[in-house]
Amino acid sequence: MSGVPIILVTGFLGAGKTTLINALLQAGHGRRIAAIVNDFGSINIDAEILAEANDEVIGLKNGCICCSLQGDLLRTLKTVLTRKPQPDAIVIEASGVADPRGIVEALLDPVIWQSANLDSVLCVVDAEDVSDGPERLADELWLAQLGAADFVFLAKTSRLEAAAISDLRAALALQTKRLIFDPDREGLPLDVLLAPFADRQRDPPAAPSPATRAFRFETFEWRCRSAVTMAAFQAAIGRLAPDLVRAKGFLRFDEQPGRRFLFQMVGSRASVSPAADHSGEAGCSLVLIGERTRFDPEKTRHILDSLSAGGSKRS
Numbered sequence: 001m002s003g004v005p006i007i008l009v010t011g012f013l014g015a016g017k018t019t020l021i022n023a024l025l026q027a028g029h030g031r032r033i034a035a036i037v038n039d040f041g042s043i044n045i046d047a048e049i050l051a052e053a054n055d056e057v058i059g060l061k062n063g064c065i066c067c068s069l070q071g072d073l074l075r076t077l078k079t080v081l082t083r084k085p086q087p088d089a090i091v092i093e094a095s096g097v098a099d100p101r102g103i104v105e106a107l108l109d110p111v112i113w114q115s116a117n118l119d120s121v122l123c124v125v126d127a128e129d130v131s132d133g134p135e136r137l138a139d140e141l142w143l144a145q146l147g148a149a150d151f152v153f154l155a156k157t158s159r160l161e162a163a164a165i166s167d168l169r170a171a172l173a174l175q176t177k178r179l180i181f182d183p184d185r186e187g188l189p190l191d192v193l194l195a196p197f198a199d200r201q202r203d204p205p206a207a208p209s210p211a212t213r214a215f216r217f218e219t220f221e222w223r224c225r226s227a228v229t230m231a232a233f234q235a236a237i238g239r240l241a242p243d244l245v246r247a248k249g250f251l252r253f254d255e256q257p258g259r260r261f262l263f264q265m266v267g268s269r270a271s272v273s274p275a276a277d278h279s280g281e282a283g284c285s286l287v288l289i290g291e292r293t294r295f296d297p298e299k300t301r302h303i304l305d306s307l308s309a310g311g312s313k314r315s
């Protein structure tokens with residue numbers, strides 16, 4: 001293999017993929033790494049977060065690169081590969097709903113393979129999520145993501161006891177024989193991440209099963225042109241949380257004029273942190289994702305619209 005190595009990062013909704021890639025981009029290794037980031041919704045949240053760390057970040061939004069956006073992925077890769085100088089490596093972040101088998105299949109495209117080779121597939125596992133609800137270990141999409149991986153990266157281990165991490169490692173060892181890394185406790189294994197495998201051959205993966213396709217999830221996007229009050233937002237999210245798998249977006253609060261915040265929610269854990277403010281966007285934009293069987297976009301719209309007179313959009 002002589003092409004630019006591609007690292008594909010997969011993992012469930014909110015597992016910690018963007019956070020891991022951000023750490024890799026900022027790790028001071030001196031390599032030029034281009035990042036291609038797929039957000040399932042139409043708001044480029046992950047790309048904006050990563051663009052703070054790297055000039056070469058391209059967002060692919062409004063669909064999933066494992067199915068509807070395969071063509072966009074290949075076109076983007078070709079564009080990245082024609083740049084001079086070429087990057088030393090390309091990281092692709094799959095969306096949390098992606099079955100990586102569809103992406104691996106696309107990356108075996110003979111034209112791409114001449115200049116860029118899929119080097120490794122990393123699966124990020126949310127240690128808190130699995131410890132909170134061991135039913136994740138039987139989730140078909142989660143298993144497909146784990147099954148496609150060459151390496152497993154644990155995220156969010158810092159709040160867990162050592163015993164819980166050993167249990168998690170033992171449970172993962174039943175599902176995969178791959179090496180498991182814990183960057184929170186052991187640091188980022190740059191030698192593994194950036195040393196390409198020699199002459200790695202990949203067979204085309206098995207076709208993704210319908211059960212792992214994105215139609216399992218419903219996305220709702222909400223935008224408003226003004227700021228919202230903190231207490232009202234907190235109350236609204238509290239009402240929506242039981243039916244959400246993931247929510248993220250940018251917010252402005254009446255109480256903090258002129259400031260912009262990144263809102264993140266994975267399962268029942270939510271956080272709000274200061275965000276860079278060069279978007280020129282005056283109001284708020286949120287992406288909310290839930291399982292189709294539970295998530296009600298109309299109820300969500302109703303609750304969020306009560307925060308403001310702004311508009312909303314369903315996808």
Ligand SMILES: Nc1nc2c(ncn2[C@@H]2O[C@H](COP(=O)(O)OP(=O)(O)OP(=O)(O)O)[C@@H](O)[C@H]2O)c(=O)[nH]1
Nearest residue numbers: 012013014015016017018019095096155156157264
């Ligand atoms: N404490 C802790 N929090 C983490 C870690 N990794 C991710 N998070 C938090 O988990 C939330 C989701 O992290 P992301 O990196 O955006 O997850 P993702 O897998 O890219 O999410 P999607 O692209 O939406 O599927 C954010 O609030 C992160 O700050 C970690 O290792 N430790």
